[in-house]
Amino acid sequence: MSNMKTIAAVACAGAALLPAASARAEGTIKVGLVAEFSGPFAGYGKQIQNGIKAYMKQHGDTVAGKKVELVLKDTTGPSPEIAKRLAQDLITHDKVDFIAGFGLTPNALAVAPLATQAKTPMIIMNAASSIITTKSPYVARFSMTLPQVTEPIALWSAKNGIKKVFTIVSDYAPGIDAENAFLKSFSAQGGQVVGSVRVPLRNPDFAPFVQRAKDAKPDAVFIFVPAGEQGIAFVKAFTERGLQKAGIKLIGPGDVVDDDVLEAMGEPTLGIITTHHYSAAHDSPENAAFRKAYAEANGEGTRPNFMAVAGYDGIAAIYEVAKKLEGKMDADRAMEVIKGMKLTSPRGPIQIDPETRDIVQTVYVRRVERVKGGLYNVEFDKFPDVKDPGKTAP
Numbered sequence: 001m002s003n004m005k006t007i008a009a010v011a012c013a014g015a016a017l018l019p020a021a022s023a024r025a026e027g028t029i030k031v032g033l034v035a036e037f038s039g040p041f042a043g044y045g046k047q048i049q050n051g052i053k054a055y056m057k058q059h060g061d062t063v064a065g066k067k068v069e070l071v072l073k074d075t076t077g078p079s080p081e082i083a084k085r086l087a088q089d090l091i092t093h094d095k096v097d098f099i100a101g102f103g104l105t106p107n108a109l110a111v112a113p114l115a116t117q118a119k120t121p122m123i124i125m126n127a128a129s130s131i132i133t134t135k136s137p138y139v140a141r142f143s144m145t146l147p148q149v150t151e152p153i154a155l156w157s158a159k160n161g162i163k164k165v166f167t168i169v170s171d172y173a174p175g176i177d178a179e180n181a182f183l184k185s186f187s188a189q190g191g192q193v194v195g196s197v198r199v200p201l202r203n204p205d206f207a208p209f210v211q212r213a214k215d216a217k218p219d220a221v222f223i224f225v226p227a228g229e230q231g232i233a234f235v236k237a238f239t240e241r242g243l244q245k246a247g248i249k250l251i252g253p254g255d256v257v258d259d260d261v262l263e264a265m266g267e268p269t270l271g272i273i274t275t276h277h278y279s280a281a282h283d284s285p286e287n288a289a290f291r292k293a294y295a296e297a298n299g300e301g302t303r304p305n306f307m308a309v310a311g312y313d314g315i316a317a318i319y320e321v322a323k324k325l326e327g328k329m330d331a332d333r334a335m336e337v338i339k340g341m342k343l344t345s346p347r348g349p350i351q352i353d354p355e356t357r358d359i360v361q362t363v364y365v366r367r368v369e370r371v372k373g374g375l376y377n378v379e380f381d382k383f384p385d386v387k388d389p390g391k392t393a394p
């Protein structure tokens, strides 16, 4: 009876009323996919979903005797309130076994407390600010973190004659993570950050920031913008303001030269060096099979990006959990299976750190080149087994 009272009180207070795992559907494994399917970040939802489709094309839509059912929910952009409402709906109404997706950090941060409250494993398929996995013991990340993919470019640049850098980042958690990680690692190598600006997340006009960077006369501009359309706008401003002509290089984590928009950016990207965890040009049998399944599932000529591969690996992890638990889903047991999980991803070997539930993976150094008529990030060096350095920063 006292339980009833508590429930009534919570309901009256208008707070979330979330059932325990036992009430969930039988015969299916339900995965609620919360992502950006419309608006300026619509490419994120599309790539994540397409990566999942590629996995299901290869492995079928049943595992451990249960049908895997996806329930799609559109956050429409960086909208924490919407993300939270959608996740709540998936938990209470659809009774999902997992919540997954999350292209953007603000959406993931808004939902993490619900994962704890409802005891629902939450599989991050892109959102990359370091802090996310600390927000709930039910969060595991299959994408990357900004410090993880930024430190390698700082080390590589310092070793390759770049001494002065001007940094430009989006003014939200992932951008600030990137700015801090670059400053820390580059300075530790004797490099100098000669100026830093943060640009708005929504509709940034890059021209004045790029001009400031040019005026500071650095050897290179470090850039982090969320992948997609903003990369196109940034590279355009960089080219129009004549930075390449002035001998200033463009460096950063690979988001700016996202595979999804690389062709649209064209010639000015040739030669850009970045570090990242996935390139569509990654040379391995697993990636060749992934590219084939991706094209079969999503159309000839389509190209997966790093969000697609995280969608692919995230759903692979869900299948692994289902197999290990013989279809009897349980949040705590699922998390135990995920902690320490190792997969051979299309990007290379990956592992989930059992302590942080964050991904450990190889980060590659790549250069944009023309390959068989298309523009690709061609990998030429690598940093194996990189953990998220953001968690150990002071």
Ligand code: PHB
Residues within 6 Å of the ligand: 103, 104, 105, 106, 126, 127, 128, 129, 174, 225, 226, 227, 255
């Ligand atoms: C994020 O919001 O966490 C995010 C979005 C796009 C990226 C990287 C990180 O390219």
